[in-house]
Amino acid sequence: PPAHSRNDWIGPPDKHSNLRPIIFYVPPEESPLERRLREARQEAQACDQRFWARHNRAFSQEKEEFIYSRLKAKGLEMRDETGQKATLNAEEMADFYKDFLSKNFRKHMQYNRDWYKRNFTITFLMGQVALVRALRWLRWRKKNV
Amino acid sequence: MSAARRCAPPRALAGLFFWHLKNTGRWQIPCQFVHPCHVANGRLITFQYFNFLKRMYVTQCNKDLSQQAKPKSDSVASPFRELQQLDPEKHTLHKMRPISAVQQPLYKTSSRNEVREMKCTAGTEELVTPVRAGPKEDRQWKEMKLQLDDLPGILARLSKIKLTALVVSTASAGFAMAPVPFDLTCFLLASLGTGLASCAANSINQFFEVPFDSNMNRTKTRPLVRGQISPLLAVCFAASCGVPGIALLTLAVNPLTGALGAFNIFLYTCCYTPLKRMSIANTWVGAVVGAIPPVMGWTAATGSLDAGALLLGGILYSWQFPHFNALSWGLREDYSRGGYCMMSVTHPGLCRRVALRHCLALIGLSTVAPLLDITTWTFPIISLPINLYISYLGFRFYRDADRSSSRKLFFCSLWHLPLLLLVMFTCKKSLVEKEDKGDLLAESHGRAMEMRLP
Numbered sequence: 001p002p003a004h005s006r007n008d009w010i011g012p013p014d015k016h017s018n019l020r021p022i023i024f025y026v027p028p029e030e031s032p033l034e035r036r037l038r039e040a041r042q043e044a045q046a047c048d049q050r051f052w053a054r055h056n057r058a059f060s061q062e063k064e065e066f067i068y069s070r071l072k073a074k075g076l077e078m079r080d081e082t083g084q085k086a087t088l089n090a091e092e093m094a095d096f097y098k099d100f101l102s103k104n105f106r107k108h109m110q111y112n113r114d115w116y117k118r119n120f121t122i123t124f125l126m127g128q129v130a131l132v133r134a135l136r137w138l139r140w141r142k143k144n145v
Numbered sequence: 146m147s148a149a150r151r152c153a154p155p156r157a158l159a160g161l162f163f164w165h166l167k168n169t170g171r172w173q174i175p176c177q178f179v180h181p182c183h184v185a186n187g188r189l190i191t192f193q194y195f196n197f198l199k200r201m202y203v204t205q206c207n208k209d210l211s212q213q214a215k216p217k218s219d220s221v222a223s224p225f226r227e228l229q230q231l232d233p234e235k236h237t238l239h240k241m242r243p244i245s246a247v248q249q250p251l252y253k254t255s256s257r258n259e260v261r262e263m264k265c266t267a268g269t270e271e272l273v274t275p276v277r278a279g280p281k282e283d284r285q286w287k288e289m290k291l292q293l294d295d296l297p298g299i300l301a302r303l304s305k306i307k308l309t310a311l312v313v314s315t316a317s318a319g320f321a322m323a324p325v326p327f328d329l330t331c332f333l334l335a336s337l338g339t340g341l342a343s344c345a346a347n348s349i350n351q352f353f354e355v356p357f358d359s360n361m362n363r364t365k366t367r368p369l370v371r372g373q374i375s376p377l378l379a380v381c382f383a384a385s386c387g388v389p390g391i392a393l394l395t396l397a398v399n400p401l402t403g404a405l406g407a408f409n410i411f412l413y414t415c416c417y418t419p420l421k422r423m424s425i426a427n428t429w430v431g432a433v434v435g436a437i438p439p440v441m442g443w444t445a446a447t448g449s450l451d452a453g454a455l456l457l458g459g460i461l462y463s464w465q466f467p468h469f470n471a472l473s474w475g476l477r478e479d480y481s482r483g484g485y486c487m488m489s490v491t492h493p494g495l496c497r498r499v500a501l502r503h504c505l506a507l508i509g510l511s512t513v514a515p516l517l518d519i520t521t522w523t524f525p526i527i528s529l530p531i532n533l534y535i536s537y538l539g540f541r542f543y544r545d546a547d548r549s550s551s552r553k554l555f556f557c558s559l560w561h562l563p564l565l566l567l568v569m570f571t572c573k574k575s576l577v578e579k580e581d582k583g584d585l586l587a588e589s590h591g592r593a594m595e596m597r598l599p
Contacts, residue, residue, distance in 0.1 A: 005288060007288050007289050008288075009287065010286070010289050010371070011286045011287075012284040013359065013365070017360075018359045018360045018365065019360075020359065020370070020372060022372065023286075048356050052360060056482065059482045090477070090547070090548055091546070091547065093477075093478065094490075096481075097477045097478060097480070097490050098490055100481050100482070101484070101485075101490050102491070104484060105484075105486075107484075108422055109422075111484075112419070112423075112484075119352075119376065122376065123352075123377055126375065126376065127377055
């Protein structure tokens with residue numbers, strides 16, 4: 001993002017976490033409230049990024065392992081004659097999906113709780129900041145009029 | 146923007162709604178669905194998460210569009226061009242404004258001289274390798290500033306405007322089926338209130354699900370995921386839709402409808418959305434959420450919760466299952482990775498059984514309709530072939546449990562519901578008939594009384 005921008009910038013989705021990173025703009029006259037908001041958002045972004053990157057990597061890895069083990073059980077190789085990667089059909093993958101979901105259930109429950117809490121806090125802080133800014137602007141207008 | 150607006154089908158009035166159906170021969174939305182049927186296998190289609198206040202998946206086909214952004218000979222930064230979808234039913238609109246000379250240095254760093262291509266944002270048919278193709282401009286860093294020009298489009302996507310339109314149509318179907326004289330103002334107010342409530346519920350749902358949406362192919366182009374709007378604004382929008390919507394329903398229509406609307410918002414946002422990640426019971430809750438709008442339409446017209454309202458709600462409740470279960474069959478990978486607890490992933494056998502069970506229930510419910518004096522006996526007779534067909538597809542899905550049967554069932558459900566509601570409306574027991582019957586009874590009673598009198 002360019003140096004003279006006064007806004008946050010959001011980027012393309014991350015390769016691993018599929019989340020879009022945000023680069024936060026730090027205004028020179030940042031109030032403590034605004035700093036709290038920015039830091040909360042940065043922390044939330046970091047947490048989400050960590051969780052999803054790890055989770056998605058685990059998913060791909062376990063999926064590969066599953067395909068490999070199933071193919072081996074069937075007596076096939078990972079790549080067939082044309083060099084294409086051998087895949088299992090949807091019904092065979094269904095077992096893997098079911099397994100993966102149940103294995104990660106607790107992890108998701110924990111993440112959900114954290115995510116909801118973070119989301120509400122951040123939105124509430126945003127509300128506070130917006131309110132303060134609006135009042136400040138009204139006061140400035142009254143002064144100037 | 147205009148494309149997004151055009152997407153919302155014009156069906157504000159119930160009467161016009163059915164005429165519209167008759168004239169076009171099919172719903173505008175299913176038109177999009179039918180497209181993929183004709184589409185060659187090579188084409189990638191997107192399942193867009195599209196709710197009936199819960200779930201209804203829409204397939205959407207982004208036509209391939211490639212445009213070359215040529216740099217102007219006299220300016221350093223290349224101009225942005227409006228990329229508009231040729232297909233008017235296209236949902237996403239990518240709009241870029243031409244850079245003014247003043248802003249040139251700002252955008253110098255991010256020059257866009259490459260070819261921009263809009264690929265089909267797709268979840269492919271094949272589960273194993275979902276293609277994550279997106280528009281190239283998606284790969285750029287974007288300023289998180291609210292663009293007022295884009296706001297209507299963004300809000301439309303936030304509130305899932307197409308789904309809202311469908312919800313309003315089911316509510317208007319409920320209104321139309323109520324055995325009272327048609328009151329236009331009441332009808333319009335009820336539809337508006339329902340629409341606003343639905344917008345609010347959908348916005349809150351998106352607000353709750355940002356990281357999960359970004360990880361699923363269907364939903365990763367949502368406004369909150371892309372940072373086009375801040376969460377605060379989304380919540381404010383939801384509040385500014387929900388509060389007037391419910392107030393309108395409570396004050397201008399009747400308190401019962403308002404209460405149902407508020408309850409439905411609560412059920413969708415606070416029960417269904419969190420439950421999606423906790424247990425498979427979310428499907429049943431979601432079916433209730435979808436069944437309530439027609440009940441709301443009925444209570445708006447009559448002011449009371451009769452058996453007819455419950456029957457209509459029951460029909461929609463049963464419809465949700467074949468519809469959603471068939472759809473979720475193809476999304477198992479995304480659900481599994483995203484952590485959603487859906488029957489298709491955890492209890493596949495149950496998934497198919499429930500779908501079949503409810504297809505058959507639809508036949509039963511259609512037969513009950515004339516018993517409750519809502520329709521004439523022609524309704525179960527005419528609707529029998531439609532219901533039998535969907536039950537047959539449900540049975541095939543139950544037996545085969547594969548991709549093709551699930552797709553067939555899903556696409557059938559898309560035209561089944563509007564057709565069923567249309568047939569129901571045409572077979573509606575007219576008030577005149579009922580009044581005549583009442584008069585006849587009164588007459589015969591009178592005569593009986595006369596005869597008894599010496």
